[in-house]
Amino acid sequence: MSKVPAAENTLxxxxxxxxxxxxxxAATVATALGLPRSTVYHxxxxxxxxxxxxxxxxxxxxxxxxxxxxxxxAFSRQEPLSRLGRPILASLVDGIGESGHVAVLHGRDxxxxxxxRAPRRPRLVTDVGVRLPSHLTASGRALxxxxxxxxxxxxxxxxxxxxxxxxxxxxxxxxxxxxxxEVRERGYATEDxxxxxxxxxxxxxxxxHAGWPAAGIAVTFPRENxxxxxxxxxxxxxxxxxxxxxxxxxxx
Numbered sequence: 249m250s251k252v253p254a255a256e257n258t259l260x261x262x263x264x265x266x267x268x269x270x271x272x273x274a275a276t277v278a279t280a281l282g283l284p285r286s287t288v289y290h291x292x293x294x295x296x297x298x299x300x301x302x303x304x305x306x307x308x309x310x311x312x313x314x315x316x317x318x319x320x321x322a323f324s325r326q327e328p329l330s331r332l333g334r335p336i337l338a339s340l341v342d343g344i345g346e347s348g349h350v351a352v353l354h355g356r357d358x359x360x361x362x363x364x365r366a367p368r369r370p371r372l373v374t375d376v377g378v379r380l381p382s383h384l385t386a387s388g389r390a391l392x393x394x395x396x397x398x399x400x401x402x403x404x405x406x407x408x409x410x411x412x413x414x415x416x417x418x419x420x421x422x423x424x425x426x427x428x429x430e431v432r433e434r435g436y437a438t439e440d441x442x443x444x445x446x447x448x449x450x451x452x453x454x455x456x457h458a459g460w461p462a463a464g465i466a467v468t469f470p471r472e473n474x475x476x477x478x479x480x481x482x483x484x485x486x487x488x489x490x491x492x493x494x495x496x497x498x499x500x
Contacts, residue, residue: 271311386451387464
């Protein structure tokens with residue numbers, strides 16, 4: 249018998265949820281693991297408070313949360329991802345003459361893990377280690393567009409979840425859904441003055457071997473440097489870089 253049963257049962261619940269094809273009822277978890285329902289409900293509540301489990305009240309089911317995904321992908325998205333992404337980003341920046349970065353999703357924020365500043369370009373707010381609201385950034389929007397609807401809704405349950413920087417950008421879940429839908433239809437994400445006035449960004453997600461969003465690659469530039477009708481072509485080059493990083497993550 250474990251000397252720390254609560255810790256062991258918590259890990260068992262996470263392992264069980266990770267093996268399911270979708271969210272499951274708490275009663276199913278209790279039966280499968282041979283645990284009292286009261287224990288399972290208590291542990292699921294704690295896990296939910298910390299973002300490791302999502303509760304879908306309409307369906308009365310539980311599934312893994314963003315924190316569980318972040319924990320499971322920590323190895324691939326930290327130092328190895330930085331090492332793999334840095335030369336690819338450097339080549340992209342050299343080719344287009346504008347600054348770029350690689351960012352990962354962390355809750356409702358993106359965290360920048362690689363930055364390459366182009367020569368004679370101003371310093372940006374996207375230094376390595378900086379966190380910004382994902383719904384305002386191109387990298388964040390590219391990553392949010394890859395999430396299931398339930399997970400996206402759980403990240404943005406109410407208006408208080410929408411941090412503001414410049415007054416622009418989505419302020420409600422309905423507005424965010426429209427932004428995300430545009431990203432999916434277009435194939436890449438953008439932001440225009442929503443992080444820093446006068447600057448715009450174009451971003452594409454990088455997927456790992458399981459199809460999950462491992463990171464986002466973005467290029468940021470002074471708004472007057474690249475006309476809007478050239479953003480498709482720019483996004484194509486960013487997409488090539490994202491595809492190369494995805495290939496290297498998969499080891500192919």
